[in-house]
Amino acid sequence: MKKKIFVDGLSGTTGLGINERLSKYDNIELIKIDYDKRRDINERKKCLNEADLVFLCLPDEAAREAVSLVTNPSTKIIDASTAHRTISGWTYGLPELSPSHKEEIKNSKRVSNPGCHATAFVLSLYPLIKNNIMPADYPVSCQSITGYSGGGKNLIEKYEDKNKDNPYTKAPRPYSLGLNHKHLKEMMVHTGLVNSPIFLPIVANYYKGLATIIPIHTSLLNKKLKGKELYNVLAHHYKNQKFVKVMPYIDEESLGDYKYIFDGGLDITACNDTNLAEIFVIGNDEKNISMIITRLDNLGKGASGAAIQNMNLMLGYEEDLNL
Ligand SMILES: NC(=O)C1=CN([C@@H]2O[C@H](COP(=O)(O)OP(=O)(O)OC[C@H]3O[C@@H](n4cnc5c(N)ncnc54)[C@H](OP(=O)(O)O)[C@@H]3O)[C@@H](O)[C@H]2O)C=CC1
Numbered sequence: 001m002k003k004k005i006f007v008d009g010l011s012g013t014t015g016l017g018i019n020e021r022l023s024k025y026d027n028i029e030l031i032k033i034d035y036d037k038r039r040d041i042n043e044r045k046k047c048l049n050e051a052d053l054v055f056l057c058l059p060d061e062a063a064r065e066a067v068s069l070v071t072n073p074s075t076k077i078i079d080a081s082t083a084h085r086t087i088s089g090w091t092y093g094l095p096e097l098s099p100s101h102k103e104e105i106k107n108s109k110r111v112s113n114p115g116c117h118a119t120a121f122v123l124s125l126y127p128l129i130k131n132n133i134m135p136a137d138y139p140v141s142c143q144s145i146t147g148y149s150g151g152g153k154n155l156i157e158k159y160e161d162k163n164k165d166n167p168y169t170k171a172p173r174p175y176s177l178g179l180n181h182k183h184l185k186e187m188m189v190h191t192g193l194v195n196s197p198i199f200l201p202i203v204a205n206y207y208k209g210l211a212t213i214i215p216i217h218t219s220l221l222n223k224k225l226k227g228k229e230l231y232n233v234l235a236h237h238y239k240n241q242k243f244v245k246v247m248p249y250i251d252e253e254s255l256g257d258y259k260y261i262f263d264g265g266l267d268i269t270a271c272n273d274t275n276l277a278e279i280f281v282i283g284n285d286e287k288n289i290s291m292i293i294t295r296l297d298n299l300g301k302g303a304s305g306a307a308i309q310n311m312n313l314m315l316g317y318e319e320d321l322n323l
């Protein structure tokens with residue numbers, strides 16, 4: 001029997017990405033809603049309760065509302081919004097963190113898809129805190145560079161406005177300057193950090209692709225590891241993962257012929273159109289400093305790709321089916 005799937009918010013950036021990926025499945029029937037009725041609460045309620053699994057690709061408030069409309073006890077939900085990422089009763093959809101995270105997703109009816117910045121951030125730090133290498137009260141700061149599609153339809157429209165004086169397109173823009181980005185709680189809860197990271201995202205004039213940049217003073221770690229040892233911890237943690245790769249270690253010596261760097265810089269769009277997150281560990285042992293840079297497609301492993309991976313697990317398919 002085909003599984004019935006409903007995408008609430010199909011016309012949005014994440015919804016379209018999920019829809020495109022779902023079109024590769026032949027064992028899935030998409031529940032369709034008239035375009036004109038896509039915000040009609042009664043129509044949505046009907047579709048939500050007919051489905052074996054629904055994707056919520058909506059703003060937070062609308063996602064909460066959608067959950068409240070689901071009365072069918074069999075309906076499974078994957079929520080792409082921020083609404084349920086730190087709420088009890090919901091499973092965080094980042095299966096690479098540990099075998100038990102993956103197992104929980106497989107058995108869950110309520111999975112919250114991680115935020116795009118948070119995905120890269122949590123993947124970078126979880127193994128270090130879990131293994132007691134980074135203290136839970138380490139003063140973490142992080143910058144993240146992202147393409148403008150991360151802001152959904154509204155921000156895409158602003159960036160793509162062809163007015164030659166369009167202020168958005170002039171230069172990259174640091175944002176969330178109240179230092180209260182909506183991913184902070186999620187970043188803490190799912191790494192085990194006890195203090196808020198200082199998180200500064202930067203949006204730039206390109207469509208998609210994201211990288212978090214986390215500097216580390218290795219002398220402040222519980223274990224005074226060298227850069228290569230830090231790399232070894234992450235490489236070991238993710239060694240069996242298809243969608244999270246730890247890339248070869250970078251230091252001054254390897255920099256010259258490092259194949260993933262061109263003209264001294266790292267391409268943060270290299271994971272676009274994939275479901276990959278790639279982690280780079282960079283070290284300078286003389287100065288006791290390291291850096292973790294994690295890149296991904298904010299619409300791939302940062303949103304729609306991750307949602308499909310979670311669906312595969314929840315429906316008992318191969319985790320990497322059609323990804
Ligand atoms: N873009 C990204 O990189 C990522 C986004 N997310 C999250 O995923 C969710 C969707 O984001 P994104 O796709 O970017 O957003 P978009 O703004 O591109 O799309 C939002 C969708 O929600 C629909 N919608 C809005 N309000 C309602 C409502 N009250 N009832 C029904 N439908 C409604 C819109 O319909 P309409 O066509 O009428 O406008 C649109 O289809 C958000 O919570 C976002 O934070 C998560 C990770 C990454």
Ligand SMILES: CC(=O)N[C@@H](CCC(=O)OP(=O)(O)O)C(=O)O
Pocket residue numbers: 080081082114115116117118146147148149150151152155182183201203
């Ligand atoms: C450029 C831009 O605005 N990006 C979004 C992140 C998108 C994302 O991960 O979103 P959710 O947490 O909503 O799922 C932001 O920083 O708010």
